[in-house]
Amino acid sequence: MTSNEKTSPIDALRAQYEELAELAGSLAHEIKNPLSVIHMNIDLLSEDLADWDSPQSRRSIERVNIVREQCERMQGLLRDFLRYARLRDIDLVSGSLNDQVDTVLRAYKAEAAQRGIEVKRYLDSDLPSIALHSDSLQAALMNLVKNALEATGRGGQLMARTYSTQTSVALDLIDSGRGVDNNTIMHMFEPFYTTKEGGSGLGLPTARKIIEAHGGRISVQSEVGRGTKFTLQFPVLKRIV
Template identity: 55%
Template sequence: MSPPPQPDSQQQQAQQQYEKLHSQYNELAELAGSLAHEIKNPLSVIRMNLELLNEDPSEAKTPNERRALNKVRIVEEQCVRLENMLNDFLRFARVRNLNLQPSNLNEQIEQVLNLFEVQARKSNIEIRRYLDADLPTVFLDRETIRSALINLVKNAFEAMDHDGELTARTYVTRTGVALDLIDTGCGMDERTAIKMFDAFFSTKDGGSGLGLPHARKVIEAHGARIDVQSELGRGTKFTIEFPAPARLATGAAAVV
């Protein structure tokens, strides 16, 4: 009878198993990304030709021609939807190293909120900012963290539709730096809140179900955590807490 494996041996086996799974995931992600690209190319050609067919709807003279153009428009809309889903999938599946740089979290969220100012005015949504001016520096990959924040703010706007309030608040915690995003939207029940970060889960018509999973993936790759509190009919609060610089290695981390 062979002796039971020692702790060091168990750790080694666990590490080998992790590396094997990680390698398999990378291969699968690369394959999925290649497949998505292959689908996108003919889809783009189809959409462009549909746009040409639908270039001048006023030229349709008969009821049959108008019905045909209406069907062309429907197919074109579905092509756009598929392209958007493929783009979301490519962002979610992509594996890349993070380029961590000393950054100001206030600047990152401010840039994202500015992107939504026009939409906020159109939808009568007030954006409130309570940003700690003395916030310490954190290490961020500015491109990927901005994409994660855009997904979270977009989700908040969609939850409010028209008339509402989005509050962005930054502050220092015992272990790092935090950001709250609080909306006055429709909120979620417990089941939805639990499943919202699952890939392909969506409560929206036409949603890819990849925006929030991508956001969490990016945030956790930064060594940060994201929590959600929500109440149906009352709104939702996302809290992201980034580790203090001393606790975060300044090298490259991987989004996996």
């Protein structure tokens, strides 16, 4: 850049954001190491206290367990944050959205059965290919499916449907769960916003970042007491002739 060229406000803001994201990611990584040491020593302390059988040792064990739980919560939060902060450009290859959906649904087959939830799939066999990164896209889909199962009671349903539109390849994930209100819909993709006890509030924001990194978009419709529908749309992979 020459001395006569000026940085646009948008470019300056983007550079500032990337610098802050890099700094936050480095800080989270540095916190992760001593936190692991604390967790390990809490486990060792718990083993030592287990050799004593007294009212005082039992009270101490309860307090140690509280500290362990909070350490595990912080480790989970840091893990989710690092995944969110480090998501950058990813290498995309031609692939099948159906295959990704099928892999994720099979991974949650046992949990769905245990919860008494019927999983229905309507996957378009003529679906065009999309550009995808398998591991990250499956991570995003797993978050959505996991949330749907947790929101759906016994006897409920989860439906996965893929189809083509004029401009995209789409996936609907529809559950018959408890649904969410409009205020939650407005904020659910904001980092650290959560209505789930113990949640990091980074699952849905990370899922959206992954989908957008695929050139796609995600939208949601929900009604309290009726269920929720997430729609994912991806650009069709153009064929080279």
